[in-house]
Each structure stands twice: as structure tokens, then as C-alpha cells.
Amino acid sequence: MDPGFTAEQDGIRRTLRELLHKRCGPEELRAALDTPRGHDPALWTALAEQLGLPGLALPEAYGGVGCPVTDLALAAEETGRALAPSPLLATSVLAAPLILALGTDAQRADLLPRISDGTLTAALAVPAPALATALALTGPQDGDWAGGGRAGGIQARRVQGVWRLYGEAAQVLDGHSAGALVVAAHTGGFVRSRTLLFVVAGDAVGLVRTRQTALDATRPQARVQLRDVRAELLGSEETGVPEALSRAGDFAAAFLACEAVGAADRALERTVEYLGRREQFGRVIASFQAVQHRLADVYVQLQAARSAAYYAAWAAGDPGAGGGMDGPGGSGRRGERVGGLALAQALEALRRAAGEGIQLHGGIGFTWEHEAHLYFKRAAGDELLFGPVHRLRAHAAEGARLFERTEVSV
Secondary structure: OOOOOOHHHHHHHHHHHHHHHHHOOHHHHHHHHOOOOOOOHHHHHHHHHHHOHHHOOOOHHHOOOOOOHHHHHHHHHHHHHHOOOOOHHHHHHHHHHHHHHHOOHHHHHHHHHHHHOOOOOEEEEOOOOOHHHHOOOOOOOOOOOOOOOOOOOEEEEEEOOEEEEEEEEEEEEOOOOOOEEEEEEEEOOOOOOEEEEEEEEOOOOOEEEEEEOOOOOOOOEEEEEEEEEEEEEOOOOOOOHHHHHHHHHHHHHHHHHHHHHHHHHHHHHHHHHHHOOOEEOOEEHHHOHHHHHHHHHHHHHHHHHHHHHHHHHHHOOOOOOOOOOOOOOOOOHHHOOOHHHHHHHHHHHHHHHHHHHHHHOOOHHHOOOOOHHHHHHHHHHHHHHHOOHHHHHHHHHHHOOOOOOOOOOO
């Protein structure tokens, strides 16, 4: 692994930071959160047209830029700094890799170019609270997490050659505004019980979508109800859905880890700036040794999380020439899947940086209007969706067989 950045990566990060500084300041951020979509469509258009961000890691054959997935993960550090609300995670990190990996040629040719140019947003819909399970982040993908005949799941049935979906999914990221949904549904009955993925148009008859109130308003969520909705099977019935979801989950975790590192870095930066101006007992607060020790501890934890996030992004990259997201049968670099472990470390760093920021800002830090709370809610919200931290670590330990007893023969 080369820890240095290429000129292209530096250029992407610099340009993205400048754009978000101009278009996603504190006032613009709060204004976007109050809109029905929960994000600024003009900012999303700018990210697509000026940077090609939605298709950054998609192959050029589908209108993408063709960069390695590492570049998209590193770009997430900048979106995390600004807490930029956008469909990037739902569209380019969760849905697009599944379409690329499992979709037919016709499906990829139809959906991916529109995702690349930003005209189509997409979302992954699974029954709540099974997102972390579906992505194999907190445990094995066993059990009937997609429904299995129980209430609250999603069922798929073929009627006269047409797939129909019934059920409900909640906590669907950007599900209320996405132009297309990739839906995980249970089918096959008792004998051939399995989970398949389906593509549902955002304007399909029988599809009811309602935006939910979320702890982290910068990650808009929706409840999606499917009432006899016509759907198109993604790929074929023989596609390896669990493996594709697992690969997508590992990259999503690396992406989220980089996002959390960026958010933690900005939270710490804002706290240091404030403490350098605020005076107490005739001295700036930053001059007190006890305060410096607390900030130093946050900094050390942040740098450790950054190192883990960068490694996870590198490990999730495609070893093929030219990079890009994994296609059918693809796998991460070296087969390593360390995204969950990096995410656990990054979320802890963000929670601590935001928590210390709230405390060290004093009275104003405890007001809901202060930005420090947005960073704290981002850490808590991501842990609810993709964690919790102790389960991310426990699953990584199980995968590495860390606590298995081995017999040593002499």
C-alpha cells in the first residue's frame, strides 16, 4: 500500500472541498435539511457536472469516470467534513455497485449512465432494521432478514411471468426521493427460500414512500411500502446476491469510515478554533494544559481512525487495471474485508471529537442550534444504521477467527 496520494486524488479532494465550502456552508446545510428531499438538488447537479462524483468509480463504458473506488472513498472525507446531505451514499455506494455486479447488460446500460450523470438517484431498500445484516457488517447473512414470511418483510411473487412485490422497508436512505429502488425481497417458499434483488421505478403504481424523522437529519430516511408493485428482477435468479451485498457492504463501510474521519477532523478543527479565541481567567482556554491533553487524545484517536479508513479504502479497491467498482464475480483487493473494523474505529473517533466539542464549547455547545450537535448526531445515526460499534468489532473478530481455540500438538 502506498500511503501517498496521486495528483488526481489531491485534485479531486481540493476541488470538492472548495465546492462544498461555497455551496454547503452552515446556512445552506440547514436550509437543505428543511426541504422535502432533504438535500439541495442544485448542489447534487454541481457535484455531478463539475466533478462527475456520482459516477466517479463507475466504468467509462457506462458514462463514469473510471477511477478506483479508493478515490470515491477519499472524496467521502470531504463530504463528511461538510456533513453534505446528498444521495451519494445511497446512489453511488449502495445501489450502483449492486447494479454493476448483478445487473444484466440491458439493466446496466439503462441505469448506470443516468446514475453517472446525476440525473437518476437510487436507493437500497431492505426491511428495517436489517441493513447492517444484509451488508454482512455485524454478523452472517443467515436468517430470513428479507422477510421469510413474517410481518414486516418484503415478499416477491411471480404472477403470469411478472414479478410483484409486497411488504414494507423502513430506514431507506434517500428512499423518499430516489428515482429507482433496489429492493431485497424474499421469494421461493419454504423449499427454495432465498433473497433476490429487484429494481422498482420510483413512480411505480402501488409504491408509497414517506420521509421519516431521523436522528441524523443529514441522512434522510424513508418508509417504503410496496402494495402489489411491479418489479424487475436484477440479473437472474442464479446471481450471488449475498456475496454481492457483502462486497457492497465492505466498501460502504470504508466509505463511511472516511466520511466519519472527515467529520471528526472538522469537529476537532472547529473546537480548536473556538478555544483559541475564548478567554477564561484572563487566558485563552486553549492555553490550559488539561484542555490541551483532551484535544491531544482526540487528535491521536482521529489519526488512528484515518489510517484505518485509508487502509480499508485501499483494501476494497479493484486490483484490475484502471480500478473501478467490482463487476460480476469481482472481489476486493487481496480479498481483504476490513471496512467494518475501520468503520467502528472512525465512528468512535467522531463520537469523541463531537462530544468533546460540545463540552469544550461550554454553554453555547449545549444548544441544539450549534453545529457540534450535527456531528454528534452523524456518529450516533451511523451507528444505529450500520453498527453498533461493538458488533462491528465482534463480527470482524469472528471473521479473523481471533478467539478460536486451537490445539497445539507437541
